[in-house]
Amino acid sequence: MGNIFELEHITKIYRNDGREFKALNDVSLEVCEGEIFGIIGMSGAGKSTLVRTLNRLEEVTEGVVRFRGKDLASLSDRDLRFERRSISMIFQGFNLLNQRTVLSNVEQPLRIAGVKGPERKAKAREMLEVVGLLEKENEYPSRLSGGQKQRVAIARALASEPSVLLCDEATSALDPRMTGEILDLLKKINEERRLTIVIITHEMSVVEKICDRVAIIDEGELAEIGDVKEVFSDPKSRAAKKLVFPSNPFDPSDPDGRLIRIVFDGTKSDEPFIANLVEQTGLKVNIISANTKSVGGIGYGQMIVELPKSPEDSKKVIDFFRSGGLKVTEVGSYE
């Protein structure tokens, strides 16, 4: 499958009162057609700026953004507006017109495209049907819940038959249940309509749930990019490790005790390896915390254990896990 977006050496510098702020620094990446691509980072990492370069809501200072092979910066205002109809966007704050009905909101992009009355209404209703809100067509947005508002925004975004949907923290203002509903809806749309989706988020759970590939942005730079499975089971950059392994809230029982983190991907998650350790080596470890989650239907997890006191025993334990194909890192060091 081809690339829908190609970003080459994107740098964005904001100038304010003579001071410069580098929001993006030499970011290069591709988004493939039909995938759900996640961009994750802490707030202020530059991910919102990055997504806005994809439809040129933000101009890049340096570098090239290509959409379906076209350099966006080379387009005239008119051509850019035309291309934007293929790049829809939804937002954290929904950005619906409060003084217009739900139906009229969904009609908006069609009106811009010059679609006439009855056809426009029919199309807008079809989109509301997709998001399951047809019965609300005559309501005003203020009467809807956050999740419903975002579904209206999705219907509006789909109305112009785009080839990409950009989601800027689209679930950050929603509670976990509504977030789940919206993500399920996005996944469904991705599958049924072959729509490429780019998701900006600061929540790892969003990426875990629906993304195929993920880029990690840290202080304006691309820290890591790859399949979600790989990044989750084997994060290489410091930023990725921080996101995948949240800091450990537990201390070892002994102040001098050493903690290790064992990471297991789908292939190892059904083996009783702690029991095997005890059986085969006779050594015991203290389980401090354990966490398994399903990423794309495969179980990934990590366990933090406290090692036996003697260095020799510790080494034996680590070697045992390593020989079993598990990744072992000492806690406290992300490097």
Next chain:
Amino acid sequence: MSNYIIGEILNGILETAIMTIFSSLFAYIIGLPVGVLLYATSKGRLLENSKINLILGAVVNIMRSLPFLILLVLLIPVTRFITGSSIGTTATIVPLTVGAAPIVARMVESSLCEVSPGIIEAARSMGASPLYTIIHFIIPEATPSLLQGGAINVATILGYSAMAGVIGGGGLGAIAMNYGYYRYQKAVLWTTVALLVVMVMVIQGSGTLLAKKKRKT
């Protein structure tokens, strides 16, 4: 009060209403586009243009800082040129329009500024042109606020129209001056004042009601 005076007062109400309605209409015909331009050309907005914004802003500010009574006198030649006379109801509409238009423009500008930047970003992301964004996104979103501001403006124009009575304008203001002030007919003075108060209340009340009905949030 004699029947004659009562007839004059009734006529005055009609004249005041006519002056207010037409002046408001013309003031909005000028002030609304100017307000939109002031908004759209300011820094960081859709049609950012510091030159136009600076010039327009300066003109509006100068006009607004002229006391209305001075404006009335200054505009006498212009009024005579447009309406053929400098006294009476029709003539008053000219200075009223000129005096109110910059106030309308600033009021419109401030109403448009209330529209959330997110709405504008959404419009841009859909491929809307700046003009389309203003007409179909910003103005509809600002409508309740525009109506609220409209009520204030119309009430201000009504107040100005009474002031025009001093230099020969028509309406309740002229009656208050001619009978109440120059001829010491206190009853007439207080009646016209009461009527003006009622008219302002009606305007403000209906504007607020309309805005409330329109506001969906």
